[in-house]
Amino acid sequence: MTATAPRFGPSPVRLLLAATVLLGTLVGALLAGASPASAHAALTGSNPKDGAVVATAPKDVTLTFSEQIAMGNDSIRVLEPSGKRADTAKIRDLSAAGKVTYAVDLLPGLPNGTYTVAWQAVSADSHPVSGAFTFSIGAPSETTAVVSGQKAGGGVVGILYDIVRYASYAGFVLFTGGAAFILVCWRRGASERPLQRLVVQGWVTLTAATLAMLLLRTPYTGSGELADTFDLGGLRDVLQTKTGAALSSRLMLLGAAALFIAVLFGAYAKREDEAEKKDLTFGLAIGGTVVAAGIAGTWALSEHASTGIQPGLAMPVDVAHLLAVATWLGGLAALLTALYRAPSIERTAVQRFSTLAFGSVVVLTATGIYQSWRQVGSWSALTGTSYGQLLLVKIALVVVLVAVAWISRRWTARLSEVTATEQELESVTVPDDAAGSEESADPERAAQLARQQAALATTREKKLRDDDPERWGLRRSVLAEAGIAVILLAVTTVLTSTEPGRTEEEAARAGGTRAAATVPQGPAEIKLPFDTGGKNGKGIIRLSLDPAASGANEMHVWIYSPDLKLMDVPEVKVAFTLKAKQIGPLPITPDRVTAGHWTAGAVQIPMPGDWQVQVTVRTSDIDQTTIDKNIKIG
Structure with a gap:
């Protein structure tokens, strides 16, 4: 048979190697660029507040979060200025x-x-x-408390966990x-x-990745130390969590x-009766769908779909x-x-897959639109x-993948009903009995001849396969589809560990509101007349607070006589x-600078609000008074 198109020599190998390098680079960039553990639950409040200065020690520290979380007995640590547990x-x-x-x-x-929390x-x-955040009792001080700068789920353990997460998706797809x-x-592919x-290999990859995720879960959500991977006590605790239950259910x-x-690869592949095979196909399809849906449900029940708005609808959609x-994507790999x-x-097999892929894209689009609205908003x-x-x-990437799939569909339409390979393989036969009579007497010679015939059949089979122009074009377009699909799966994996846009924007909006409430408005000033009742006991107090915002402020106090002299x-x-x-x-004792002028630096105001300022003035050993007035801070 004469070749009518360029042959597939080493170029597919080079393409596959290039795709592998590209995948490694992309996954590395995405995992490095994305936070390994985005703030899917946010701290929305605490008592004492971050930066607050309280007069006496509180009996406890409370934390309020934006959504349900799981905590252990060591999940909140309060450290003294010396670093000791408080x-x-x-x-x-x-x-x-x-x-x-x-x-x-x-x-x-x-x-x-x-104190550090x-x-x-x-x-x-x-x-x-x-x-982490800080608050102070009495007055701020230096602290030697050290809090790890590594985010939860980061470091080597976080990278390994993200890798096995990707492997689990890839195994499920295959x-x-x-x-x-x-x-x-x-x-017929069941026999191939x-x-x-x-x-x-897909099953083995998914199983191994699931086991690895179970073992890595303890250091991933806790210490971050790889040595804790085989902590049996930690594994027992993990199995009691929602994620642990999902992973153990996946293993079952x-x-x-x-x-x-x-x-599928035993009784079904060997079955020759078409009627019986059709019935078994239906049974395997139903059973396989139930098992695959159950495995997919282990993700839906433990990740983004199980939280936020409409979880009852979001989980089956997921x-x-x-x-x-x-x-x-798995059919594409097959x-x-x-x-x-x-x-x-x-x-006909390629055409059936084309139809199956089209239906998958329709479902993918419909569910993707809903998920996008739910997660982005x-x-x-x-x-x-x-x-x-x-x-x-x-x-x-999905759009590009669909475009390449359209090209593959055109190549499919040009395929011959019976390929050249099927026609030509008939010519690759073993010698007839007459020709092989001499060799049959020599078993060693017969075995050698059989090996030669097998090698010849393989070589001719590859040649015919590579010389088929329609097959060559389809292989090239499907290879491009597979390369894009690998990258698409990597992006999808990173999406599962990224904070949904809806919650991120809500957190930013709430943070912006808080920030707007504490924007410095410049110095705030109040004036208070006083009368201690004694000689020279009347006057006016002028108090200035700069910048009049939560946090550190500088305070100045001037005392004037009735004729407005210091x-x-x-x-x-x-x-x-x-x-x-x-x-x-919150008591403040200012320092005297000059006659009639007192000042205090680093006056800590824990939060914005309408604060009452009380000023006590003593004009003699026995004459003193306290006056108050409200001042708007922040």
Whole structure:
């Protein structure tokens, strides 16, 4: 047969190597660029507040979060200025009426100074979150408390966890899509060794990745130390969590999947009666769909779909989305394997896959639109958040993949019903009895001849396969599809560990509101007339606070006589009270600078609000008065 198109020599190998390098680079960039543990649950409030200065030690520290979280007894740590633990290491759940609040009791007799509160938890969508803030008792001080700068879920453990997360998705895609391709598109493929290897490798990858995620879960959500991977106590605790239950359920479902594979490549592949095979196909399709949906449900029940708005609808939609992705991309991998490794594949099988892929894309689009609305929520979040930007990249990749699939569909239409390979292989036969009579007397010679004939058949088979122009074009376009699909799966994996745009924008909006409330408005000033009742006991107090915002402020106090001349007095004291929040009084003793002028630096105001300022003036040993006036801070 004369070649009518360029041959597939080493170029596919080079393309596959290039795709592998590209994948490694892309995954590395995405994992490095994206936060390993985005704030899926956010700290929305605390008592004491961040930066607050309280007069006496509180009995406990409370933290309020934006959504449900999981905490252990060591999840909140309060450290003294010396770095010693200041809490009892017993967490109390105070959540009520939709408000998620946890508290930890403090030890009695705590000294004055600045305290550090470090917390770490697991959000409802299975991702670890952490943070830290400070407050002061009496007055701020230096602190030697050290809090790890590494975010929860980061470091080497975080990188390994992200890798096995990707491997689990890839394994699910190969196992589910490969089996669907055989049952729906090419039943004869159940007997083809390359397709068998593809499906089994997908199952093995998913099983190994699930086991690895279970073992890595303890350090991933806790210490961050790789040595804790084989901590049996930690593994027991993990199994009691929602994520641990999902992973262990996945392992049990993979046991059922192993039985499905054994039947598919055993009894089903050997069955020759078409009627019986049709019935078995239906049974395997139903059973396989149930198992695959169950495995997909382990993701839906433990990640983004299980939290936020409409979880009851979002979880089944997520299952449908995952099944559509696996059927499309996994079927694509199976088709590529058949085109490169199988002796031949009928046009009808490729056409069936084309129809199956189209249906998957329709389901993928419908479920993707709903998921995008649910996770993003607004056009601004689509372009202004990490999740939205990654989603745009995913959409662009899907569009390119569909365009390349359209090219593959055109090549499919040009395939011959019976390929040249099938026609020419008939000429590759063993010698007839007459020619082989001499060799049959010599078993060694017969075995050698059989090996030569097998090698000749393989060589001619590859030649005919590579010289088929339609097959060559289809292989090239499907290879391009597979390369894009690998990148698409990497982006999807990163999306699962990125904070949804809706929650990120809401957190930013809430943060912006708080920031706007504490924007410095410049110095605030009040004037208070006073009368201590003694000689020279009348005058006017002028108090200035700069910048009149939460945090550190500089305070100046001037005392004037009734004729508006600076007047010296023995003592001036100031106190700040925020009655609305029951904070204070916070006592301040300013230093005398010159006659009639007192000042205090680093006056700590813990939060904005309408504060009451009390000024005590003593004009003699026995004459003193306290006056007060409200001042707007922030």
